[in-house]
Amino acid sequence: xxxxxxxxxxxxxxxxxxxxxxxxxxxxxxxxxxxxxxxxxxxxxxxxxxxxxxxxxxxxxxxxxxxxxxxxxxxxxxxxxxxxx
Numbered sequence: 001x002x003x004x005x006x007x008x009x010x011x012x013x014x015x016x017x018x019x020x021x022x023x024x025x026x027x028x029x030x031x032x033x034x035x036x037x038x039x040x041x042x043x044x045x046x047x048x049x050x051x052x053x054x055x056x057x058x059x060x061x062x063x064x065x066x067x068x069x070x071x072x073x074x075x076x077x078x079x080x081x082x083x084x085x
Contacts, residue, residue, distance in 0.1 A: 016050040031069035
């Protein structure tokens with residue numbers, strides 16, 4: 001179910017998720033961390049919500065304990081390759 005595009009918060013969430021996924025794919029295969037993404041976005045809470053949303057839908061893999069490594073999943077990589085053609 002997609003959020004209502006008329007709601008500003010939903011658009012903001014999608015922008016944050018797109019940015020997180022783009023940064024993760026750009027760095028692949030080197031893992032990013034939540035603090036790195038939060039610095040890049042300038043908003044720790046938004047980064048945390050975006051990472052959780054991407055993880056729930058299977059586009060971002062979170063590994064490790066405190067320093068959590070964030071990597072795009074194979075599904076995210078494949079979708080990125082399909083869009084790049």
